[in-house]
Amino acid sequence: MRYLIPVLFESVVNKAQQQQQYQQQQRQARKPEGAIKVDYIPQGKKSSVPDSEGEFVDYEEVK
Incomplete structure (x- = not known):
């Protein structure tokens, strides 16, 4: 028991x-948590508008 x-x-x-x-x-x-891994980034065609210009949407202010 001792051993x-x-x-x-x-x-x-x-x-x-x-x-x-x-x-x-x-x-x-x-x-x-929240980590995202991107395996593939598709190479699409370039748009005619540069990214710095963005997309403009006409609007009319209603009072």
Whole structure:
């Protein structure tokens, strides 16, 4: 008993440490929430209006 109890206690502690390390690795491997990964950006034709000009919409003010 004197030799068996320390060996059993050590094995339990080792298993707990391994499990804790595994959980830490899993947390680090996850992507941060809200992260976006873009694999492909399509190359479309260019518009005749430069991006700096934007899109203009006519409107009429109603009073």
